[in-house]
Amino acid sequence: MRTGMTTKRVIGAAWVVALAASVLGAAPAGADGRGPHRGYSAADLRRDLAVVRAAGGGDVNVVARVDRSGRQPLRARLGTQGLGSTAPVPWDPEFRIASTSKTFTAVVVLQLAAEQRLSLDDTVEHWLPGVVAGHGNDGRRVTVRDLLQQTSGIYDYIEDPAVQDRITGHFDDNRYDDTPPRDLVAVAMSHPPNFTPGGGRWAYSNTNYLLAAMIAQQASGGRSWQELVEHRVIAPLGLTHTYIPGANPYLVGPHERVTITLPDGTAADLTEQSLQHTADSGVVSTPADLDTFFRALAAGKLLPPAQLAQMRTTVPYDDLPVPPAGTQGGYGLGLRVVPLTCGGTYDMHEGDGLGVYARPAVSADGSRAVTVSLTTTTALIDQDKVDRAVQALTDHALCDTPAP
Template identity: 45%
Template structure:
């Protein structure tokens, strides 16, 4: 055999060995997730959380499985509905961030623009300075802006909640409340690779105002046109001020307030106060479609998507509940035990949890909603651990 043929034969043999080593055999390929397995996982997680109900949707490629556990209405035995509507809470932030980044891609604003530039005089006093805070700071929670406890307006006890559940409280009130406090820390230095970080709904309320200033339309209309209508998210909307109900089908949300022995049904309520920080209503299918399209480049150009996925570590409090969490521009990242990261955004509201997880390539996804919250921190940590483990198992196909 001449030298060139000998080298070709060796190369071919090496390639064959490499393919054999790196291609999973039929025996090692995980079996498709079955409805029975997912129902068992859902029931176990719901029991661990001691929640009223849990719904989970898992997608692996085109294979979709849903399961529910518990009861949709406490004390009735009614099963959790398929593909329920729910209040997405802070998952709203990812929709708002995608809208802001679309405007940046169109060069209608810059991530380096200051709040003072778009909202002159809005952020001043008590050490707050809008001329030092940029759009990027708001998106990434590195502005240092104080985040007031929304329950001070919506109620910390069951009687307070009952009295205030239909009150029209707007984001402007929460911005005003935040600006009566000094900032938690100065806005992040652009050159700091790991800036100080603190979750701030105030920043997203301000982003809603920036969107309106840039476009001349309310933030909710821009999100609807640019994201919801474009992707055909038929179960997703921002409720109006006079629309406290959830669309059918849905499971009821329940919250055990401090000092209360039982649950308060928190399903029907005015959500105007949450605005661009958390007022969206959605479905598991819609959140899957949104995040999958977002992560695979269907909503943003490469530059803006890369900016969105550039993350910084969460603070100690967030790390305690969700170890390893990092935050981009309206997007959360957490490590997967099987390697790589999962992406998405959490949502929390009186009565409900929303948890999402997506592989970076969009091939696998998990959307979980849990109804039945408490103010007990020990139980919250136990619930969080159960939900994080469930997402990891589903995305790692374990």
């Protein structure tokens, strides 16, 4: 949430998985980037991925994939399938992509805007009367655009102390929790807003995307966000390993076991859980499917030009490290737009979940995409340090620049 069921950094960074061994996988034949083009190669990807793993203290499983127009993909992996396993992590593991789900949700809202079934300037009150109210909250002042761009000021339900306690203090008692989104919004409404929208301020809140999905359901005649994403994004793109399990706690394809070390030193397996079931965090995908999705989005296959331009219209954010280009970039409508050292920008949206982290990115023209998946192990990670290592890998891969 920055997963749907953890705070952006605090809880996501706290979940750790115990591993038995680590395996550096070779790239598949024909994917080493050798030949007349001497840009970013599979060897570079393996070196960069080793830096990412080291940034995590060595206690992370990592998988990376780079897709490029007209060329074979590059792949690299480090780690095992989980506690007690010596088998390498799958090349294309399914994992809960956490807040990267927000980009999927934003796409269907913008599709509905393109069809004039809603407007980004509609207020929350217009679509959800009385839902955003109390303790200084006022749905008449918050627009759909504010929700998607994280400029609403609405409190992040994940930061509620009772929600935090259920996840961190009593996870096993709540691993199958499927609390309805409306009830989670009500949790947020028990807190005053962080600020009044319209003043140029920004703050990340998972609640925004619960509300955006509820509005999409109203505007589409009652279709849930799951149905909208499945029928408008997943099926048209043929994303065969992308799905929304909802209250079903199981992953169906090859994946890693997610294990944490509890404060008392015992290990707990988090792999099966339904806490991440809502529109802010509920999608399961793979590196290959995420590259396909982001390339299609950047290439204009999911949104008309006007809506894609609005998606990329940004405001400043301050919750991630400054990338290698030295400029932070901005947050659009379910996208971060980040500068590259070689010029231009790329689009991305991170996902920080229960022991699993997604880092997909795509060049502005959709010609190149890279996804890095991380699973924590036995030690807490320095998430800023990991983010910087992933940013460097992303910059090298999208600029087609050899790793140093």
